[in-house]
Amino acid sequence: MRVLAAMSGGVDSAVAAARLVDAGHDVTGVHLALSKNPQTYRSGARGCCSLEDSHDARRAADVLGIPFYVWDLSDEFDAGVVQDFLAEYAAGRTPNPCLRCNEKIKFAAVLERGLALGFDAVATGHYARTRSEGGTVQLLRSTEERKDQSYVLGVLNQEQLRHSLFPLGPATAKAEIRAEAAARGLYLAKKPDSHDICFIPSGDTAGFLTSRLGRRTGDIVDDHGAVVGAHAGAHQFTVGQRHGLHLSVPAADGRPRYVLAVSPSTNTVTVGPKELLAVRAMTGIRPTWTEAPVAGAWRGLAQWRAHAEPMPATIRALGEQMSVELDEPAHGIAPGQAVVYYDGERVVGSATIAETR
Template identity: 65%
Template sequence: MTDYPGAPRDAASPPTARDGRRLRVLAAMSGGVDSAVAAARAAEAGHDVTGVHLALSANPQSFRTGARGCCTVEDSRDARRAADVIGIPFYVWDLAERFRQDVVEDFLAEYRAGRTPNPCLRCNEKIKFAALLDKALALGFDAVCTGHYATVVVNEDGTRELHRASDLAKDQSYVLGVLDGRQLAHAMFPLGDTSTTKEEIRAEAARRGLSVARKPDSHDICFIADGDTQGFLARHLGSAEGDILDEEGHRVGRHSGAHGFTVGQRKGLRIGHPAPDGKPRYVLDISPVDNTVTVGPAGSLEVTALTAVRPRWCGTAPQGLGTYTAQLRAHGDETPVTAELTGSGPEAELLVTFDEPVRGVAPGQAVVLYDGPRVVGSATIARTRRRSRAAT
């Protein structure tokens, strides 16, 4: 290993914590308490840590709206103050254009196509562990450190696995399920293998003298600071009136833009009259081609299987049929499944069959497979098969 600053490093040679080496670590510091404590722990472990804040907006707001949003000017200053207290160098890197293309534009394109994306997964895949990691490796760093709650397990042969955090209540492995083996080899999550509560993390930050100890957590989508996703979509995608249909194709209402709905949605449907059985109706399908939204009873949301595309594996891809558990949303429960990988390369698809039907599965979401606590990989849901209806 070369030690001089900026020296290139073989990206195929993963850093290992078990051999006792002092690693050059780039700590992504959002300005929040988790990333600050993660950077402090990495420095305390003896690594050579440099903090970096990612400027992801061309026109950042000066202050966040309550506990919403992140990556503002305020956050940048908080991150810098934390780095000063920890005693590490600190920089701000402008990735706003890359973030706009790979995350924001992708988010809008998915909604335009009638799908429901998860921008946090895309940010981890394309920004934190692609654009940021590639730049870090080019500058001679060994690993990127973040405040995510997940665990990297190093096997005897040096290979790495992504596992759930010790504290399942804080586990964030779902949004990291897009990391491939190379990215995982250079990832460091200092908070994932501790069972401390969030209040204990805040108390640790206070003991370390970090001013972010009581800073509110950010919520929702970071680039929609006011939390009004439908308003954001309307401003960028416009309004286009269309029909709300029942399962028989009868018009039961009107909408001002199909992009304002997601599969499984119940509130805000603005249907003028109740269903014949008097029970609530939910969004079943969104068709951008004819700008229609189909609604129906809760039972029609039950999905028995799905097909997912663009699979990404946290290690070696599985072979043939396998039994796993699947998670379908960031804070969702696991459900037993049988999964089969078909095809290869760009044509590869993941076929997932549920042991018991599940509800509210939307194209565009990610399905993440687990083998016990280990994250096997993830894929983007393209089609679903329902108990009472044909595939969506």
């Protein structure tokens, strides 16, 4: 099989490519250049898109003895991920750029180009599994629960899954991956994992948003409408946030307050006690399905952050919307996040949260 191995410059994708070579596949490595100026993206351990990373990926490909290329997808990345990120925050929502990158770049633009060039599949270093069942490719959680990344792959459809490989899916602890990399002579065996958002090298999301969306001062109000502080831009806040509020009026009971809502139309941020963050139901839009769409209501698990605890729920398909009713209330669920629904370990699909109740 001709396989295009996406090599980020990290240890996971390098070992994934190595395992494909061992399996006898015809492997070509490709690194994605996602910034017009990669030196602005990061240095050290933040992100996954720097000039340093491209050099690391090339050295790993040399050790494996496979062809290697760098593909410039910076325009696609800016349009599909960065601009979407900015638009969502400007609208008072909280997006997940890694999930959007998988949807728009790694398993769309890269896969489309790879198939056009005669490759059979794209492989990544994600911790997830696939399984063929009756002619259908199922997406499953990784057996390494602490590293499971099936949540950010929940936007993939059946056609994409048919051409996707995840060599790290079987039970493999991160320490074993590093030991395997060292044994193979891959010097990046000790390279730290990437963290944060790759196009925000400082980790200062609020500062990045202000630099792109500007400053627009407004009020922070409590759950009764009383002004308790001021902000420099509603886009700097997300539902569930506790730190960085700088409230001028403390709560009467002395308890901490959290962001309950962000309203761009009135440029206000509403704060209140944690119990007002409790959510029992949510409505999702733009549903996606890893297999055939599921009609009607069914019981499953709902997860709304990459490492959130999945919770039992009743899930209903309502045309182009999804209704998710949790058995127990959960806190800190924000519009704009993706809710991914599971049937046990199997990923069923996803939707973008439009409303919580």
